[in-house]
Amino acid sequence: IETGIELDALVDTAAWISAELGREPASRVARAVLAKRATTGDA
Numbered sequence: 001i002e003t004g005i006e007l008d009a010l011v012d013t014a015a016w017i018s019a020e021l022g023r024e025p026a027s028r029v030a031r032a033v034l035a036k037r038a039t040t041g042d043a
Helices: 007-021 028-040
Strands: none
Touching: 007 028
């Protein structure tokens, strides 16, 4: 399904907001994508 939403950009924004608030992202998808990036070295 094409939604027009860039998932990577959305996750980046969620990570930034979460860091500013001093919290982990609430989204399970964001946490999963960030965890995958951490293990694969993707930034």
